[in-house]
Amino acid sequence: MSQALFSLRGVVKRFDQREALNLERLDLEAGVITVVEGPNGAGKTTLLSILALITPPDQGRLFFDGQDLPNSGSQLTAWRRQITLVAQQAYLFDTSVEKNVAYGLRLRGLERAQREDRVGEALAQVGLAEFGPRRAKRLSGGEMQRVALARALVLRPRALLLDEPFANLDPASALVFERVLGELSGQGCTVVLVSHALEQAHRVAQRVVYLRGGRLAPDAGQGPSA
Numbered sequence: 001m002s003q004a005l006f007s008l009r010g011v012v013k014r015f016d017q018r019e020a021l022n023l024e025r026l027d028l029e030a031g032v033i034t035v036v037e038g039p040n041g042a043g044k045t046t047l048l049s050i051l052a053l054i055t056p057p058d059q060g061r062l063f064f065d066g067q068d069l070p071n072s073g074s075q076l077t078a079w080r081r082q083i084t085l086v087a088q089q090a091y092l093f094d095t096s097v098e099k100n101v102a103y104g105l106r107l108r109g110l111e112r113a114q115r116e117d118r119v120g121e122a123l124a125q126v127g128l129a130e131f132g133p134r135r136a137k138r139l140s141g142g143e144m145q146r147v148a149l150a151r152a153l154v155l156r157p158r159a160l161l162l163d164e165p166f167a168n169l170d171p172a173s174a175l176v177f178e179r180v181l182g183e184l185s186g187q188g189c190t191v192v193l194v195s196h197a198l199e200q201a202h203r204v205a206q207r208v209v210y211l212r213g214g215r216l217a218p219d220a221g222q223g224p225s226a
Protein backbone atom coordinates (compact mmCIF):
# COMPACT_ATOMS: atom_id res chain seq x y z
CA MET A 1 0.00 0.00 0.00
CA SER A 2 1.25 3.47 -0.79
CA GLN A 3 1.60 6.20 1.82
CA ALA A 4 -1.61 6.92 3.70
CA LEU A 5 -2.59 10.59 3.91
CA PHE A 6 -5.19 9.81 6.59
CA SER A 7 -4.93 7.01 9.12
CA LEU A 8 -7.68 6.41 11.65
CA ARG A 9 -7.17 4.09 14.60
CA GLY A 10 -10.00 3.25 16.94
CA VAL A 11 -11.85 6.41 16.04
CA VAL A 12 -15.19 6.72 17.82
CA LYS A 13 -17.69 9.56 17.57
CA ARG A 14 -20.87 9.67 19.64
CA PHE A 15 -23.85 11.96 19.64
CA ASP A 16 -25.90 11.86 22.86
CA GLN A 17 -24.29 8.55 23.92
CA ARG A 18 -25.18 7.03 20.56
CA GLU A 19 -22.27 5.81 18.49
CA ALA A 20 -22.33 7.49 15.09
CA LEU A 21 -18.93 6.17 14.02
CA ASN A 22 -16.61 3.44 15.22
CA LEU A 23 -13.67 2.75 12.95
CA GLU A 24 -11.06 0.38 14.21
CA ARG A 25 -8.71 0.99 11.34
CA LEU A 26 -8.99 2.99 8.14
CA ASP A 27 -6.17 4.22 5.92
CA LEU A 28 -6.80 6.53 2.99
CA GLU A 29 -3.92 6.54 0.56
CA ALA A 30 -2.56 9.71 -0.98
CA GLY A 31 -3.68 10.40 -4.53
CA VAL A 32 -6.45 7.82 -4.48
CA ILE A 33 -10.17 8.47 -5.05
CA THR A 34 -12.03 6.67 -2.30
CA VAL A 35 -15.81 6.43 -2.35
CA VAL A 36 -17.51 5.87 0.99
CA GLU A 37 -20.88 4.26 0.55
CA GLY A 38 -23.64 3.53 2.97
CA PRO A 39 -27.29 4.12 3.77
CA ASN A 40 -28.64 7.20 5.50
CA GLY A 41 -27.31 7.51 9.01
CA ALA A 42 -24.30 5.25 8.33
CA GLY A 43 -21.90 7.93 9.53
CA LYS A 44 -20.63 9.18 6.18
CA THR A 45 -20.97 12.89 6.87
CA THR A 46 -19.55 12.38 10.36
CA LEU A 47 -16.51 10.68 8.84
CA LEU A 48 -15.93 13.57 6.42
CA SER A 49 -16.24 16.05 9.24
CA ILE A 50 -13.58 14.16 11.22
CA LEU A 51 -11.30 13.95 8.17
CA ALA A 52 -11.75 17.69 7.58
CA LEU A 53 -10.57 18.22 11.18
CA ILE A 54 -13.81 19.99 11.96
CA THR A 55 -15.14 17.41 14.44
CA PRO A 56 -12.65 15.87 16.85
CA PRO A 57 -13.24 12.17 17.58
CA ASP A 58 -14.32 11.26 21.12
CA GLN A 59 -11.87 8.40 21.14
CA GLY A 60 -9.03 7.09 19.03
CA ARG A 61 -6.35 8.67 16.92
CA LEU A 62 -6.23 10.40 13.60
CA PHE A 63 -2.96 10.75 11.72
CA PHE A 64 -2.51 13.13 8.83
CA ASP A 65 0.49 12.51 6.60
CA GLY A 66 1.87 10.16 9.24
CA GLN A 67 1.63 12.72 12.03
CA ASP A 68 -0.58 12.64 15.07
CA LEU A 69 -3.42 15.15 15.20
CA PRO A 70 -1.89 18.26 16.72
CA ASN A 71 -3.57 19.98 19.63
CA SER A 72 -2.05 23.39 19.02
CA GLY A 73 -4.35 25.82 17.25
CA SER A 74 -1.90 27.10 14.66
CA GLN A 75 -0.76 23.63 13.60
CA LEU A 76 -4.37 22.56 13.30
CA THR A 77 -5.12 25.59 11.12
CA ALA A 78 -2.16 24.78 8.89
CA TRP A 79 -3.49 21.26 8.44
CA ARG A 80 -7.05 22.35 7.88
CA ARG A 81 -5.84 24.52 5.05
CA GLN A 82 -4.57 21.43 3.25
CA ILE A 83 -7.98 19.79 3.40
CA THR A 84 -11.09 21.14 1.70
CA LEU A 85 -14.63 19.94 2.27
CA VAL A 86 -17.34 20.49 -0.30
CA ALA A 87 -20.60 20.29 1.63
CA GLN A 88 -23.73 18.63 0.34
CA GLN A 89 -25.43 21.98 -0.18
CA ALA A 90 -23.37 24.69 -1.81
CA TYR A 91 -23.49 27.74 0.43
CA LEU A 92 -22.73 30.54 -1.96
CA PHE A 93 -22.59 34.19 -1.03
CA ASP A 94 -24.97 36.53 -2.79
CA THR A 95 -22.31 38.14 -4.92
CA SER A 96 -20.44 37.38 -8.13
CA VAL A 97 -19.16 33.93 -9.00
CA GLU A 98 -15.56 35.16 -9.00
CA LYS A 99 -15.87 36.68 -5.53
CA ASN A 100 -17.29 33.43 -4.25
CA VAL A 101 -14.40 31.47 -5.71
CA ALA A 102 -11.78 33.98 -4.55
CA TYR A 103 -13.03 33.98 -0.97
CA GLY A 104 -10.65 31.39 0.46
CA LEU A 105 -7.70 32.97 -1.30
CA ARG A 106 -8.51 36.33 0.29
CA LEU A 107 -8.57 34.65 3.69
CA ARG A 108 -5.15 33.26 2.93
CA GLY A 109 -3.90 36.72 2.02
CA LEU A 110 -3.12 36.15 -1.66
CA GLU A 111 -2.57 39.24 -3.76
CA ARG A 112 -5.21 40.32 -6.19
CA ALA A 113 -3.38 39.45 -9.42
CA GLN A 114 -2.60 35.96 -8.13
CA ARG A 115 -6.16 35.54 -6.96
CA GLU A 116 -7.51 36.48 -10.36
CA ASP A 117 -5.23 34.00 -12.12
CA ARG A 118 -6.20 31.16 -9.87
CA VAL A 119 -9.91 31.97 -9.94
CA GLY A 120 -9.80 32.06 -13.75
CA GLU A 121 -8.05 28.69 -13.84
CA ALA A 122 -10.47 27.07 -11.43
CA LEU A 123 -13.54 28.38 -13.27
CA ALA A 124 -12.14 27.12 -16.57
CA GLN A 125 -11.51 23.73 -14.98
CA VAL A 126 -15.19 23.36 -14.07
CA GLY A 127 -16.34 24.66 -17.46
CA LEU A 128 -17.49 28.06 -16.19
CA ALA A 129 -14.78 30.25 -17.69
CA GLU A 130 -17.21 33.00 -18.66
CA PHE A 131 -19.19 32.95 -15.45
CA GLY A 132 -16.94 35.12 -13.26
CA PRO A 133 -19.05 38.30 -13.24
CA ARG A 134 -22.41 36.51 -12.94
CA ARG A 135 -24.42 36.54 -9.79
CA ALA A 136 -23.89 33.21 -8.05
CA LYS A 137 -27.39 32.95 -6.59
CA ARG A 138 -28.95 33.20 -10.03
CA LEU A 139 -27.24 30.11 -11.41
CA SER A 140 -28.81 26.70 -11.84
CA GLY A 141 -28.28 24.11 -9.12
CA GLY A 142 -25.64 22.25 -11.13
CA GLU A 143 -23.79 25.46 -11.93
CA MET A 144 -23.79 26.40 -8.27
CA GLN A 145 -22.30 23.03 -7.38
CA ARG A 146 -19.60 23.63 -9.97
CA VAL A 147 -18.88 27.03 -8.43
CA ALA A 148 -18.57 25.27 -5.07
CA LEU A 149 -16.12 22.83 -6.66
CA ALA A 150 -14.13 25.71 -8.20
CA ARG A 151 -14.03 27.37 -4.78
CA ALA A 152 -12.39 24.21 -3.45
CA LEU A 153 -10.02 23.72 -6.41
CA VAL A 154 -8.70 27.24 -6.20
CA LEU A 155 -7.22 26.35 -2.80
CA ARG A 156 -5.22 23.48 -4.33
CA PRO A 157 -5.86 21.19 -1.37
CA ARG A 158 -3.93 18.01 -0.70
CA ALA A 159 -7.20 16.37 0.17
CA LEU A 160 -10.62 17.10 -1.24
CA LEU A 161 -13.64 15.76 0.62
CA LEU A 162 -17.05 15.79 -1.02
CA ASP A 163 -20.39 15.04 0.61
CA GLU A 164 -22.84 13.51 -1.86
CA PRO A 165 -21.47 15.51 -4.80
CA PHE A 166 -23.64 13.77 -7.36
CA ALA A 167 -26.96 14.28 -5.59
CA ASN A 168 -29.12 16.60 -7.70
CA LEU A 169 -26.46 17.18 -10.34
CA ASP A 170 -27.55 17.53 -13.94
CA PRO A 171 -25.74 15.15 -16.31
CA ALA A 172 -23.40 17.82 -17.73
CA SER A 173 -22.32 18.95 -14.28
CA ALA A 174 -21.89 15.34 -13.15
CA LEU A 175 -19.51 14.79 -16.07
CA VAL A 176 -17.53 17.87 -15.03
CA PHE A 177 -17.22 16.48 -11.50
CA GLU A 178 -16.10 13.09 -12.81
CA ARG A 179 -13.47 14.64 -15.03
CA VAL A 180 -12.15 17.04 -12.41
CA LEU A 181 -11.90 14.36 -9.72
CA GLY A 182 -9.88 12.21 -12.11
CA GLU A 183 -7.57 15.11 -12.89
CA LEU A 184 -7.07 15.84 -9.20
CA SER A 185 -6.17 12.29 -8.39
CA GLY A 186 -3.69 12.33 -11.30
CA GLN A 187 -2.06 15.33 -9.65
CA GLY A 188 -1.74 13.48 -6.36
CA CYS A 189 -4.73 14.97 -4.57
CA THR A 190 -6.45 12.59 -2.17
CA VAL A 191 -10.17 12.53 -2.90
CA VAL A 192 -12.80 11.14 -0.53
CA LEU A 193 -16.40 11.31 -1.55
CA VAL A 194 -19.39 9.91 0.20
CA SER A 195 -22.40 8.78 -1.70
CA HIS A 196 -25.42 6.58 -1.81
CA ALA A 197 -24.70 3.75 -4.22
CA LEU A 198 -24.72 5.90 -7.31
CA GLU A 199 -23.46 5.03 -10.71
CA GLN A 200 -21.27 8.11 -11.02
CA ALA A 201 -19.54 7.44 -7.76
CA HIS A 202 -18.55 4.00 -8.95
CA ARG A 203 -17.22 5.36 -12.21
CA VAL A 204 -14.74 7.63 -10.44
CA ALA A 205 -13.91 5.30 -7.55
CA GLN A 206 -10.47 3.74 -7.27
CA ARG A 207 -11.52 2.24 -3.98
CA VAL A 208 -14.92 1.73 -2.37
CA VAL A 209 -15.43 1.57 1.37
CA TYR A 210 -18.77 0.53 2.88
CA LEU A 211 -20.14 1.99 6.09
CA ARG A 212 -23.04 0.42 8.00
CA GLY A 213 -24.16 1.75 11.35
CA GLY A 214 -20.92 3.66 11.77
CA ARG A 215 -18.70 0.65 11.12
CA LEU A 216 -16.75 -0.53 8.12
CA ALA A 217 -18.33 -3.47 6.38
CA PRO A 218 -16.05 -6.54 6.61
CA ASP A 219 -14.92 -6.40 2.99
CA ALA A 220 -13.97 -2.74 3.16
CA GLY A 221 -10.57 -1.69 2.00
CA GLN A 222 -9.83 -4.58 -0.34
CA GLY A 223 -8.77 -2.35 -3.16
CA PRO A 224 -10.50 -1.28 -6.36
CA SER A 225 -13.90 -2.77 -6.96
CA ALA A 226 -15.56 -0.34 -9.34
Ligand SMILES: Nc1ncnc2c1ncn2[C@@H]1O[C@H](COP(=O)(O)OP(=O)(O)O)[C@@H](O)[C@H]1O
Pocket residue numbers: 015016019020038039040041042043044045046047
Ligand atom coordinates in the same frame (compact mmCIF):
# COMPACT_ATOMS: atom_id res chain seq x y z
N1 LIG B 1 -24.93 16.83 15.15
C1 LIG B 1 -25.53 15.67 15.45
N2 LIG B 1 -26.24 15.51 16.57
C2 LIG B 1 -26.83 14.35 16.88
N3 LIG B 1 -26.77 13.26 16.11
C3 LIG B 1 -26.08 13.34 14.97
C4 LIG B 1 -25.42 14.55 14.56
N4 LIG B 1 -24.79 14.33 13.38
C5 LIG B 1 -25.06 13.05 13.06
N5 LIG B 1 -25.81 12.45 14.00
C6 LIG B 1 -26.26 11.05 13.98
O1 LIG B 1 -25.13 10.24 13.69
C7 LIG B 1 -25.47 9.22 12.77
C8 LIG B 1 -24.62 9.34 11.51
O2 LIG B 1 -25.00 10.52 10.82
P1 LIG B 1 -24.33 11.01 9.48
O3 LIG B 1 -22.87 10.97 9.63
O4 LIG B 1 -24.95 12.30 9.11
O5 LIG B 1 -24.80 9.86 8.47
P2 LIG B 1 -24.84 9.84 6.88
O6 LIG B 1 -24.10 11.02 6.37
O7 LIG B 1 -24.22 8.53 6.51
O8 LIG B 1 -26.29 9.86 6.51
C9 LIG B 1 -26.95 9.35 12.53
O9 LIG B 1 -27.62 8.47 13.41
C10 LIG B 1 -27.25 10.78 12.87
O10 LIG B 1 -28.57 10.95 13.29
Ligand SMILES: [Mg+2]
Pocket residue numbers: 044045046163
Ligand atom coordinates in the same frame (compact mmCIF):
# COMPACT_ATOMS: atom_id res chain seq x y z
MG1 LIG C 1 -24.68 12.57 5.13
